[in-house]
Amino acid sequence: MARRVEPYLPELVIALCALGLAFTFAHAVLRHTRPFGLPFEDAYIYLTYAKQFGRGEPFTYYSGGGYSAGSTSVLWPMLLAPFWTLGARGHALVWVSFGLCTALYAATCVACYRLLHDLGGKVVGLAGAVLVLAIAPFAFTSLSGMEVGFASALLLVAILLLLRAPSDGPPSRGLGVTLAALSLSRPEATMIVAGIVAISVASRLRQRDLRAAAWWAAPMLAPLLWVTANKLFAGNWFPNTGVAKSHFYLPGFDWTYWWDAVTTQTGRMLRGLFSAGDSPLVWPRVIAALWLVGAVRVLVWARRTRRWLVGLLIVGSPPALVLAVIASSGAWSFHNYRYIAPAFPLLVVTAACALLPVPLPETWRYRRWFRAGWSVATLALAGAFAYAGLPGIRADLALFAQNAADLNRQVVTLGRYVHDKLPEASIMFHDAGAVAYYGDRPVYDMLGLVTNRQADVANHGPGARFEFLESLPPERRPTHFVYYPGWMGQHEFFGRVVLQTPLGRPFHRRRLVGGYDMQLIEATWDHVHTAERPLEPVPGWRVVDRVDIADRASERAHGWSGALGRRAFADPTAKWSVFHRDVRVTGLALDGGRSIRGRTERFTITVDPARPVRLVLRTGGEPSYRHHPAIQRPVEVVVSGPAGELARAQLPPPTGPFVEVAFDLRLDAPVVTLETKATGAYRVFHYFVLQPE
Numbered sequence: 001m002a003r004r005v006e007p008y009l010p011e012l013v014i015a016l017c018a019l020g021l022a023f024t025f026a027h028a029v030l031r032h033t034r035p036f037g038l039p040f041e042d043a044y045i046y047l048t049y050a051k052q053f054g055r056g057e058p059f060t061y062y063s064g065g066g067y068s069a070g071s072t073s074v075l076w077p078m079l080l081a082p083f084w085t086l087g088a089r090g091h092a093l094v095w096v097s098f099g100l101c102t103a104l105y106a107a108t109c110v111a112c113y114r115l116l117h118d119l120g121g122k123v124v125g126l127a128g129a130v131l132v133l134a135i136a137p138f139a140f141t142s143l144s145g146m147e148v149g150f151a152s153a154l155l156l157v158a159i160l161l162l163l164r165a166p167s168d169g170p171p172s173r174g175l176g177v178t179l180a181a182l183s184l185s186r187p188e189a190t191m192i193v194a195g196i197v198a199i200s201v202a203s204r205l206r207q208r209d210l211r212a213a214a215w216w217a218a219p220m221l222a223p224l225l226w227v228t229a230n231k232l233f234a235g236n237w238f239p240n241t242g243v244a245k246s247h248f249y250l251p252g253f254d255w256t257y258w259w260d261a262v263t264t265q266t267g268r269m270l271r272g273l274f275s276a277g278d279s280p281l282v283w284p285r286v287i288a289a290l291w292l293v294g295a296v297r298v299l300v301w302a303r304r305t306r307r308w309l310v311g312l313l314i315v316g317s318p319p320a321l322v323l324a325v326i327a328s329s330g331a332w333s334f335h336n337y338r339y340i341a342p343a344f345p346l347l348v349v350t351a352a353c354a355l356l357p358v359p360l361p362e363t364w365r366y367r368r369w370f371r372a373g374w375s376v377a378t379l380a381l382a383g384a385f386a387y388a389g390l391p392g393i394r395a396d397l398a399l400f401a402q403n404a405a406d407l408n409r410q411v412v413t414l415g416r417y418v419h420d421k422l423p424e425a426s427i428m429f430h431d432a433g434a435v436a437y438y439g440d441r442p443v444y445d446m447l448g449l450v451t452n453r454q455a456d457v458a459n460h461g462p463g464a465r466f467e468f469l470e471s472l473p474p475e476r477r478p479t480h481f482v483y484y485p486g487w488m489g490q491h492e493f494f495g496r497v498v499l500q501t502p503l504g505r506p507f508h509r510r511r512l513v514g515g516y517d518m519q520l521i522e523a524t525w526d527h528v529h530t531a532e533r534p535l536e537p538v539p540g541w542r543v544v545d546r547v548d549i550a551d552r553a554s555e556r557a558h559g560w561s562g563a564l565g566r567r568a569f570a571d572p573t574a575k576w577s578v579f580h581r582d583v584r585v586t587g588l589a590l591d592g593g594r595s596i597r598g599r600t601e602r603f604t605i606t607v608d609p610a611r612p613v614r615l616v617l618r619t620g621g622e623p624s625y626r627h628h629p630a631i632q633r634p635v636e637v638v639v640s641g642p643a644g645e646l647a648r649a650q651l652p653p654p655t656g657p658f659v660e661v662a663f664d665l666r667l668d669a670p671v672v673t674l675e676t677k678a679t680g681a682y683r684v685f686h687y688f689v690l691q692p693e
Helices: 002-032 041-054 075-085 092-120 122-133 136-142 148-164 173-183 187-206 210-234 240-245 255-274 284-305 308-328 343-355 367-421 434-439 455-459 462-471 552-557
Strands: 427-429 443-445 480-483 494-502 517-523 541-548 578-584 587-596 600-606 613-620 635-641 644-651 658-665 671-678 682-684 686-692
Touching: 002 092, 002 122, 002 136, 002 367, 041 075, 041 092, 041 367, 041 434, 075 092, 075 148, 092 122, 092 136, 092 148, 092 343, 122 343, 122 367, 136 148, 136 343, 136 367, 148 173, 148 187, 148 308, 148 343, 173 187, 173 210, 187 210, 187 308, 240 455, 255 284, 255 308, 284 308, 284 343, 308 343, 367 434, 367 480, 367 494, 367 517, 427 434, 434 443, 455 462, 462 552, 462 578, 462 587, 480 494, 541 552, 541 600, 578 658, 600 686, 613 644, 613 682, 635 658, 644 658
Parallel strands: 427 443, 427 480
Antiparallel strands: 480 517, 494 517, 541 686, 578 587, 587 682, 600 671, 613 658, 613 686, 635 644, 635 671
8 A cells, every 4th residue: 555655645745735724724714703704705706606507507697697707717616516416505615615626726736746747856846836835825816716726727737738748649638628628717728728729730730630630629619619608698708707807898998008007017017926025926036036047947848858839838828827917907916816826836837947957967976966965955945935935824824814704794694684584685786796695686796797798887987887777677676785885986776774794803904805894775766867857948849869978878879989088007987987966946966977088079869950959968066076187167168060060158167066058059960970079178967959849
């Protein structure tokens, strides 16, 4: 028995170390909160999808809810689903998720050892595994219930299989399955697989082996089916999380902003990872130096062995993964580095390659002693890294426990209350995981992570959110909100507070939750449609068309575009729209609007060209709103059509109430595109098109 185990003793030791570290994370949580919980709200999103897969309702978020493109990793909830079906329901599935994460974390560390062992021997393999274990944020994110360990393990296994694959012919069955699974583990991993497939297919085509090329292309069928389903059923190729957080879907986007954001965040990432005192890496400058040396040695090895694809993957995957995150969202440090965490093991593997034994002449007298000294020095360096990493691990243990406790206090408590006390409720929320998982009720995600086509509304700010809620037909209105109240941007649809969840005193200096008190609030719909007509009716005239500014559906229907200003990285959603409450003698008037910083708008209206047209612009509101320019002077606005100027008028400076300004137009077509040009920034809430009855 001992002889059978002995060849695998290093793997067993590494796996036991990973399991022991996972135990300390679980113990840290249970010291501070019961029951055991996970530190990321998004982990409960995966549990909800797993529950629906287990029920036989795949790709839905609640029973009867239809297709939802909210799962960033397609396969991760599928791995959890059989356990739900077999009885691991409710809180038991949280433990299953943590257990699978632990196994995958251990597998990743072992795979690092195996890859380095194949490249340079047992000693450097052990050193690399120790370096991975010393990265506290990698342990944190791998054990958090997310897909980090899953994607990391698959990437390393794929490289190991490629290392052992022949340079011709089709991929092995195991390699093909691994690549297909990797492509569905994370969107950034899809890009890595696409690169592997492209290089391998090109190589087989040069060899005129069409059958092998086809087999190498086969793993890309899986992500192709996935993105096609997203487009057909959700309206976007990528997961909803990509739409909600990607640069490309945010208001104010242009390519100069994107280039500035990418270059700026790349610089911050390089400093944050390789020189900052709070880097997630132990001795970051040493790691940077080792990585440079290791990259050269890997590429030299790849040239010598003609294993260019493996060499490029080892060296290029970490920067590719990190830069893909920066290029798509810029959120490289988000949630304790969870978006870029799959890059850490291969980053360390490349750095550990700098520690590969130096080739020596066979005839050198002290060759054996030099190799022994090199091995001792390598292991000593790894031990020093591990010791230096202990403070970071202790800090992340506390952070893991802090955020698990906070989620237990807030979203888990609220979800269980909804399940136990509100059997007929429908919930609108902004944290989409635990409330849906434990509550098990019809839900609507205001942020658009799990609700299709909603991210655009949320990203456009409080005015857009108000207009969306106001436009909901009665049968679609939620009965309750689960919200940090300040996040909505207005309180007009909030009724009685049913349950509050204020946080206790922290035991860690950082918290990852979004606010202090999340609340379960009854929805009230008394204040809808209070400002859908001109505030001062014009006798004999009727509204034939209107553009409700900040209402995304109305804006799209009228081809509206406005110069809202250039985006800056991490701009708040509040920059893109405003909400105003005007208490008038005639009653309450609520409306969403926008600040036209660039002084121009463009939109299309429909009229009867045989009759006069009066365009009424609603402006006014407060002189200033947070994140918006202050407007203190009158502004002249010119309205033009295809033939030139049609009318002009002066908008008074805002003083609090709404103000409506009329433009008399003569139009000669039933559908006309109008353009406004102003002498300064102005505010607009509504356009009404009036014609005589």
